[in-house]
Amino acid sequence: MSASEDIWILGIHMTKFGKHPDLDTVDLGAEAIRGALADGGVTMADMGVVAAGNLMGGGGIGQQLQKQVGQTGVPVYNVSNACATGATALRTAIMAVKAGECDMGLAVGVEKLAGAGLLGGGGKPRADGKVYEPSGRFGAVAPTDGRIGTNTMPGVFAQVGMEYGHRYGGTSFELFARISEKNHAHSTLNPLAAYSKAMSLEQIMNDVMIAYPNTRPMCSANCDGAAAAVVTNGATLKTLSLEQQRRAIKVSASVLTSDPWQEACQVLPDVNTLTRNAATQAYEQAGVGPEDLDLVELHDCFATAELVHYDNLGLCEEGGAVDFFGSGAPWRDGSKPVNVSGGLQSKGHPISATGIANIWEVCQHLRDECGDRQIPDAKVGLAHVIGLGSACGVHILERAAA
Amino acid sequence: MSERVPLVDYLVLDDPPHLVAKQCTQCGARYFDRRNACASCFAEEFDSVPIDNDGVLRSFTIVAHAGPGIEVPFVAGVVDCGGTSVRGNVINVEPDAEHVSLGMPVRLATYSLGVDDNGTEAIGFGYEPVDGEPTEPGRA
Ligand SMILES: [Zn+2]
Numbered sequence: 001m002s003a004s005e006d007i008w009i010l011g012i013h014m015t016k017f018g019k020h021p022d023l024d025t026v027d028l029g030a031e032a033i034r035g036a037l038a039d040g041g042v043t044m045a046d047m048g049v050v051a052a053g054n055l056m057g058g059g060g061i062g063q064q065l066q067k068q069v070g071q072t073g074v075p076v077y078n079v080s081n082a083c084a085t086g087a088t089a090l091r092t093a094i095m096a097v098k099a100g101e102c103d104m105g106l107a108v109g110v111e112k113l114a115g116a117g118l119l120g121g122g123g124k125p126r127a128d129g130k131v132y133e134p135s136g137r138f139g140a141v142a143p144t145d146g147r148i149g150t151n152t153m154p155g156v157f158a159q160v161g162m163e164y165g166h167r168y169g170g171t172s173f174e175l176f177a178r179i180s181e182k183n184h185a186h187s188t189l190n191p192l193a194a195y196s197k198a199m200s201l202e203q204i205m206n207d208v209m210i211a212y213p214n215t216r217p218m219c220s221a222n223c224d225g226a227a228a229a230v231v232t233n234g235a236t237l238k239t240l241s242l243e244q245q246r247r248a249i250k251v252s253a254s255v256l257t258s259d260p261w262q263e264a265c266q267v268l269p270d271v272n273t274l275t276r277n278a279a280t281q282a283y284e285q286a287g288v289g290p291e292d293l294d295l296v297e298l299h300d301c302f303a304t305a306e307l308v309h310y311d312n313l314g315l316c317e318e319g320g321a322v323d324f325f326g327s328g329a330p331w332r333d334g335s336k337p338v339n340v341s342g343g344l345q346s347k348g349h350p351i352s353a354t355g356i357a358n359i360w361e362v363c364q365h366l367r368d369e370c371g372d373r374q375i376p377d378a379k380v381g382l383a384h385v386i387g388l389g390s391a392c393g394v395h396i397l398e399r400a401a402a
Numbered sequence: 403m404s405e406r407v408p409l410v411d412y413l414v415l416d417d418p419p420h421l422v423a424k425q426c427t428q429c430g431a432r433y434f435d436r437r438n439a440c441a442s443c444f445a446e447e448f449d450s451v452p453i454d455n456d457g458v459l460r461s462f463t464i465v466a467h468a469g470p471g472i473e474v475p476f477v478a479g480v481v482d483c484g485g486t487s488v489r490g491n492v493i494n495v496e497p498d499a500e501h502v503s504l505g506m507p508v509r510l511a512t513y514s515l516g517v518d519d520n521g522t523e524a525i526g527f528g529y530e531p532v533d534g535e536p537t538e539p540g541r542a
Binding site: 163210 | 464480486518526
């Protein structure tokens with residue numbers, strides 16, 4: 001790829017994650033967009049495309065946001081890809097710039113999720129029929145959630161982690177809780193996190209059990225938040241100020257995958273294969289390996305999920321995730337810091353914002369602008385997100401050459 | 403005696419009750435839902451094949467918080483039935499980590515969901531523990 005075909009993040013912003021009772025979805029998205037534009041030193045007039053994601057609102061979030069921040073008539077792509085929605089929006093803007101359809105693009109993800117409660121379970125109250133009649137693709141005569149496995153996210157991802165334990169051994173309730181302890185400890189340095197209190201192992205293990213082995217603090221925190229990014233190509237970046245060039249972050253790899261068919265993948269979602277595929281493609285695109293990463297933000301929607309992604313992203317040898325964690329590597333002072341933002345368990349998980357917010361975190365470190373939680377001299381970072389269904393986004397980011 | 407219907411159409415209420423899968427005639431991929439085509443090889447023809455009633459618990463969770471109307475706690479899991487993965491609850495066991503373990507041998511069991519206005523009884527299934535040595539981690 002020639003320098004002019006390179007893709008760069010010119011500006012990026014995330015709102016504080018947490019409860020924003022006085023801001024609606026559009027307010028939050030607009031705050032993220034205006035922050036990203038200001039960060040990049042550009043305006044809506046420079047954007048040739050808008051890609052926007054929001055799952056819980058009424059639809060058409062991109063146009064709703066344009067109506068508040070700038071209606072320029074450029075194409076809008078409203079995207080939806082579960083928890084990978086933000087990464088999908090970013091990927092869409094990148095594709096438009098890469099294709100040469102425009103020189104700059106805007107991606108935004110926003111969610112109002114505070115107080116949303118349990119996601120994925122049951123839905124409507126069980127209404128067992130007056131008459132048993134088969135319906136749906138399984139010919140079910142009554143609701144199956146809770147009778148044939150579980151649809152709740154904490155339960156699904158609990159099984160993902162437990163399956164890893166069955167395959168390789170070494171997992172325990174305490175191990176998963178220790179992963180959560182790490183992320184909650186990391187969050188104390190992140191002023192934008194929804195929750196930034198350290199939690200002891202005992203507190204985590206004795207908290208409310210949601211789906212064994214995941215207790216409440218081991219689950220991603222529902223909250224409000226938004227994040228946005230401005231992307232451009234290398235040729236356009238060269239026309240901008242030296243300061244803009246210095247702060248721009250190179251997107252060395254941008255990959256989105258879905259899950260290829262595997263035995264059992266329609267029984268328990270296989271979040272492993274598509275993550276491994278995305279990581280392999282990303283390392284190849286970027287010409288770097290896991291050993292080159294200074295920090296990783298991975299999709300710890302549950303403590304049980306973080307463990308398997310150490311392995312899926314190649315941070316350890318196959319089957320070695322338990323030992324990798326035990327070595328202290330993923331702590332912020334370890335050899336391979338993971339989720340120094342606090343991760344989804346404490347920073348929070350406003351679904352559509354997550355896949356851009358994790359990239360913001362990496363960018364701040366690569367720009368040496370991350371304050372108290374700066375990973376010293378960070379040059380290369382990886383952001384991973386997964387949406388059940390499934391979609392996986394992996395981005396590898398690099399600091400601009402001095 | 404009143405009529406009995408299975409909770410799902412892939413539960414066959416023979417003696418003994420068992421599950422059946424739709425097996426792709428081209429690649430052998432197995433499915434439990436109504437199919438349009440094979441997700442693995444895109445072929446469109448399927449045979450009906452019986453699934454082993456005995457299996458090994460490959461993963462589980464003990465769900466303590468679920469959707470409205472769902473009784474908790476319950477054990478949800480994935481059972482390896484002779485190479486075919488099956489989703490199901492672990493039943494007839496205390497739903498706690500002392501009584502449920504990875505690699506535990508289990509067997510299909512059925513239970514009554516109740517009777518509808520026509521007197522028809524719905525039959526569900528799950529997997530109950532059976533005696534035997536658990537599969538060691540790493541040898542799954
Ligand atoms: Zn097939």
